[in-house]
Amino acid sequence: MNTLLITLLEEINPLGLQHIATYLKDRGQEVSVIFAPLNPKEKDFGVEENRVIADRDISALLELISHSKPGLVGISLMTIHYHSAVKLTGEIKEAFPGIPVVWGGIHPTLLPEECIQHADMVCRGEGEVTMLELIGRIEKGESITEIKGLWVRSGEHIFRNEMRPLVEDLDSLGFPRFDWENSYILQKEGVRQLNMDFYQQCVPRKGRIYDIMTTRGCPYHCSYCCNAILKKLYAGKGKIVRSRSAENIIQELKYVKENFDFVKFINFQDDVFLERKKDKWLERFCREYKEKIGIPFVCKGSPREVTEENISLLKDAGLEYFHIGIQNSDRINKEIYKRNTSSRKQVIEASKILNKFKLVANYDVILDDPFTNEEDILEVLDTLTRLKKPFLLSCFSMTFFPNYEISRMAEEAGLLSKGKNGYHLKTTYASRSYLNNLVEISPRVPPFLIRFFVKYRKKMLAGFLLKTFIYFHYNFIFRAMYMISKYPRFLSFAKNIRFRLSVVGRQ
Numbered sequence: 001m002n003t004l005l006i007t008l009l010e011e012i013n014p015l016g017l018q019h020i021a022t023y024l025k026d027r028g029q030e031v032s033v034i035f036a037p038l039n040p041k042e043k044d045f046g047v048e049e050n051r052v053i054a055d056r057d058i059s060a061l062l063e064l065i066s067h068s069k070p071g072l073v074g075i076s077l078m079t080i081h082y083h084s085a086v087k088l089t090g091e092i093k094e095a096f097p098g099i100p101v102v103w104g105g106i107h108p109t110l111l112p113e114e115c116i117q118h119a120d121m122v123c124r125g126e127g128e129v130t131m132l133e134l135i136g137r138i139e140k141g142e143s144i145t146e147i148k149g150l151w152v153r154s155g156e157h158i159f160r161n162e163m164r165p166l167v168e169d170l171d172s173l174g175f176p177r178f179d180w181e182n183s184y185i186l187q188k189e190g191v192r193q194l195n196m197d198f199y200q201q202c203v204p205r206k207g208r209i210y211d212i213m214t215t216r217g218c219p220y221h222c223s224y225c226c227n228a229i230l231k232k233l234y235a236g237k238g239k240i241v242r243s244r245s246a247e248n249i250i251q252e253l254k255y256v257k258e259n260f261d262f263v264k265f266i267n268f269q270d271d272v273f274l275e276r277k278k279d280k281w282l283e284r285f286c287r288e289y290k291e292k293i294g295i296p297f298v299c300k301g302s303p304r305e306v307t308e309e310n311i312s313l314l315k316d317a318g319l320e321y322f323h324i325g326i327q328n329s330d331r332i333n334k335e336i337y338k339r340n341t342s343s344r345k346q347v348i349e350a351s352k353i354l355n356k357f358k359l360v361a362n363y364d365v366i367l368d369d370p371f372t373n374e375e376d377i378l379e380v381l382d383t384l385t386r387l388k389k390p391f392l393l394s395c396f397s398m399t400f401f402p403n404y405e406i407s408r409m410a411e412e413a414g415l416l417s418k419g420k421n422g423y424h425l426k427t428t429y430a431s432r433s434y435l436n437n438l439v440e441i442s443p444r445v446p447p448f449l450i451r452f453f454v455k456y457r458k459k460m461l462a463g464f465l466l467k468t469f470i471y472f473h474y475n476f477i478f479r480a481m482y483m484i485s486k487y488p489r490f491l492s493f494a495k496n497i498r499f500r501l502s503v504v505g506r507q
Contacts, residue, residue: 001071001139002030003131006061006088008053008081010037012185012194012203015213015269016105016127017076018176023128026174029135032068033179035194035202036061036186038084053084058091060190065096071138074131075119076105079401086118102134102150106226109233110403112151116158122151125163125233126216128173166238170216171245175252200262208264210256214249215270217241223338223406224366224398227271243276246285253293265320266297274305282310286317296320298362302341306350315357321392322354325364326383329376336371336406344383355388362392367436369398370415377435381454384439385447393443397431434463437470444473 003024007017012035024031038053065073073092077085089101104123108115112122121144123130130149137144145152149164167173183194185202192198200207217240218227231240256263276282289297299314300323311322325339326347333339342350347363354361365380384393400407434457442450456462 001135002032002068003072003074003135004032004034004065004068004070005074005076006034006036007076008036008038008084008088009076009078011211012037012199013176013178013211014076015176015211018178019173020074020104020127020131021179022176023173024132024135025179027132029132030182031179032070032182032184034061034064034184034186034191038081053088057186058088060186061088062091062095064184064191065092065099070099072135073099073101074123075101075103077103077107078105079107082107082115089118100138102131104131110226110229112160116151116153120153124149124151125230126167129167130164163233163237166217166234166240166242168238168242170242171248175248175255177255196260207260207262209267210260210263210265211267211269212249212252213269215241215243215272215275218271219275220271220341221338223336223409224404226401226404228338228405229403241272241275243281246281246288249285250288250292253289253295257293257295264295266293266295268297268299271300273299274301274310282313286313290317294318298323300324303346303350304342306353308353308356311353311357311359315359319359321360321362323362323364324350326380327364327366328369328372329379331379332369332372332376336369336409337366338405344379347383348386351387351391360390360392361387362394363387364394364396365439366396366398367439368431370410371413374435377439378454381435381438381442381450384442385450389443391443393440395436395440432470434466437466441470441473445469 005017005021007014009017014035017033021031021033036053036057075085075089085103089103092099092101100120102121102123103115103119104127108119108122109124112124115122121134123134127149130147133147134144134150137147144150145154145159146161148161150159150161152159152161178194178199180193180195184191185194185198194202217230218225219241221228221231234240253266256266274282296318298321299319303324306322306324311319314322324347325341326344327333327337327339330343333342351361363384365384367377398406400410434453438450438453453462453466
């Protein structure tokens, strides 16, 4: 039986779906994957951001379904893709009433009651084992109503099965691999088969950055994060944080190095990459990575994990960037976000260590939070002026996803507004307020200039000067920096100059 998996995420290499597809193929299943990005960054797709899937795209997908004749269609989605999934599923059910449709992903996991009204089944949580059992039972004509991790709609009745226990041995799941012969992509011209060359055209920076996950689960319970809910859903179902072995990780990266010669950077997406302390894991991994992979990489962690010992090992192995979440003021982080991972003092100390080893830090900041007042933003700005440069900054607008703890807090406080589609989702771009602008430009201007604009923030002239600077920066300097980033050697040269200037500034 052929299983057709559709992802609506903008990434051409969504880790969750690729893991499931590879797991099924390794166990003898026939699987095809369709990448149908609804929020693509590349102009080649000819679509706008955050749109609901177009009729022409649905027609192209239906044509492929007609041709491949799958026995099961799976759709992976996040909250921003919910309405598109509803529309697509309805069209599939109308055209092919005999083909069951299963939804998976974080939105169906957290809101199964909503999703089961449209899909025949909802796969909750990690889906590899659940999908394998589902396909096996369908092939044998057996009942599927009691599969753990699966909700099933049968007529007017819904079978709400409990969560499946977590997989302890992540190595047993294998690692994601592309099957070009059975991979497709939805473009403005329709669905076409994906190959190595076209893959490079469809992903950012021509595929030079490879994303990898080496752990699952998170020990923290930040109120704005899905991990806080997943910990409750999986209570009593096994260890939340699990890790792949160093050998298994190196095996995947050797596969990447041998098959994707254009990959020049590895992005470890784990939230807890440095949490592994058993059997001197970090020492062993860094040694193996340096010897067998040797590709520059980035990883993330909390400031308390930024020690000279840890950073020295990572630097020697090839670390170039380290990602840290500042998020907000100490008050907001503790009282609202429930973050116990760091304080602003720890962030500042971490920046000194990273700068000592000539590593660029990338900090996250959350803006447009209705719980945040001016004093909180001023504290964030003060923190940013005390960080060692050069550093990068990623600013996010607070997004109230349904069922998240912070969303319930905002609703109870009367702070949550909903859009016409039922969700208030601003997932990337922060509002262009005076203080937000100062936060965003802080990595690129001297601290004294930030303090100047803070001091005179209520003066009309300061507002005019800031707007002028922002216009000039984003229309000229930012574009020039983006062009430079395409040339690694020149970028490395510019980075070394920045570090030399930062050393001069400390003397």
